Amino acid sequence: MKSRRDRSQYQYVLGDSQSESRRLDLQAQLWDPIAHALFDRVQVKPGMKVLEIGPGRGSVHLELRKRVHGPVDFVERSPVFAEALRMRCMEDGLGTGTLWCSDLLDSRLPDAEYDFIYTRWVFCFLPDVEAHLRKLAAALRPGGCLAIQDYSHRESFALFPRPAEWADFLAADRAFFAAQGGDISVAGGLPSRFRTAGLLLTDATHTHMVGGPGSAVWDWLWQYFLSVRDRLADILPLTLVKAAALEAAWREAANDPLARIAAPAVVDLITVRHEPSIGTQDRETGLGT
Numbered sequence: 001m002k003s004r005r006d007r008s009q010y011q012y013v014l015g016d017s018q019s020e021s022r023r024l025d026l027q028a029q030l031w032d033p034i035a036h037a038l039f040d041r042v043q044v045k046p047g048m049k050v051l052e053i054g055p056g057r058g059s060v061h062l063e064l065r066k067r068v069h070g071p072v073d074f075v076e077r078s079p080v081f082a083e084a085l086r087m088r089c090m091e092d093g094l095g096t097g098t099l100w101c102s103d104l105l106d107s108r109l110p111d112a113e114y115d116f117i118y119t120r121w122v123f124c125f126l127p128d129v130e131a132h133l134r135k136l137a138a139a140l141r142p143g144g145c146l147a148i149q150d151y152s153h154r155e156s157f158a159l160f161p162r163p164a165e166w167a168d169f170l171a172a173d174r175a176f177f178a179a180q181g182g183d184i185s186v187a188g189g190l191p192s193r194f195r196t197a198g199l200l201l202t203d204a205t206h207t208h209m210v211g212g213p214g215s216a217v218w219d220w221l222w223q224y225f226l227s228v229r230d231r232l233a234d235i236l237p238l239t240l241v242k243a244a245a246l247e248a249a250w251r252e253a254a255n256d257p258l259a260r261i262a263a264p265a266v267v268d269l270i271t272v273r274h275e276p277s278i279g280t281q282d283r284e285t286g287l288g289t
Ligand SMILES: C[S@@+](CC[C@H](N)C(=O)[O-])C[C@H]1O[C@@H](n2cnc3c(N)ncnc32)[C@H](O)[C@@H]1O
Pocket: 012, 014, 024, 028, 053, 054, 055, 056, 057, 058, 075, 076, 077, 078, 081, 102, 103, 104, 105, 119, 120, 121, 122, 125, 126
């Protein structure tokens, strides 16, 4: 387990700049319908006690507030995002939730409080995934639900026709997230970790988006590339020269009606906190088994 000192060194690699805000807004337009479908499956309803982790710009957070007809708590490490969202939440008349402006592991969440905890694209950045899962499981009431939307197989991110530098780009991209202890394909490895955190996986719904030039999925991934290009160019096996060649190939592909981008696969994982039971004890003797 990481110590508090290790945790305090964690930096969120994408930050909260204005250009990152614009990227998140574009991303939300494409992906919010997938989140709404998840909320339908979970049956998020008025009166539910809900917590969101890492809402960022908060489009999904505002939707959760509408669905519960009231405030939703959140943990957001960026003071810029947290304050902007707190202000937006004052506009819908649905009340004020509790906000922890800190890293999730440093937040003092209540025990056994929430019916539903939701997080999208936060786990892929986190070191010590097990500690984060245990923390969220403890904050759920027994029978409450934790849903995580995140990348399951980043390797599925592909441009057709494939530029020669593509494999090096993916390797640098993976290393970029790993530098802070993250795993860019984190969701693929979560099911076995849920069990040890006392969470039962009940649903896994996969989304693989593919689009041509000018599609929303193409624009989303092109914006991502531009936003990280200079930093990834510093990470071997990518280099400045290879990043420039990849950018040129991608721009050329944008004029090719047969070109396609396949987005990294995302999975919606829905888990339930185990009900306390005498299942681990012998029902007649009460002795542990
Ligand atoms: C990629 S953004 C996703 C934002 C939002 N969930 C969405 O889907 O649009 C990741 C968000 O998680 C926040 N974050 C990253 N690490 C965190 C941590 N350890 N604790 C709380 N928030 C964190 C970031 O500040 C950022 O707002």
